[in-house]
Amino acid sequence: MAALAEILKTSPYADKSVLPTIRAIAAAQAERDADRAEFAALPEKIAAQL
Numbered sequence: 001m002a003a004l005a006e007i008l009k010t011s012p013y014a015d016k017s018v019l020p021t022i023r024a025i026a027a028a029q030a031e032r033d034a035d036r037a038e039f040a041a042l043p044e045k046i047a048a049q050l
Helices: 001-009 015-027 032-049
Strands: none
Touching: 001 015, 001 032, 015 032
């Protein structure tokens, strides 16, 4: 979550190359509860805007 937040706020510490890893981790956890499922959808929604 923190890495995605850094990317979204265009932090100098952000590393967009970790986006596939963020997606994979979020997708693997998406079925655990509604909050995780909602978070898993975020990288896909913002990927085109980055």
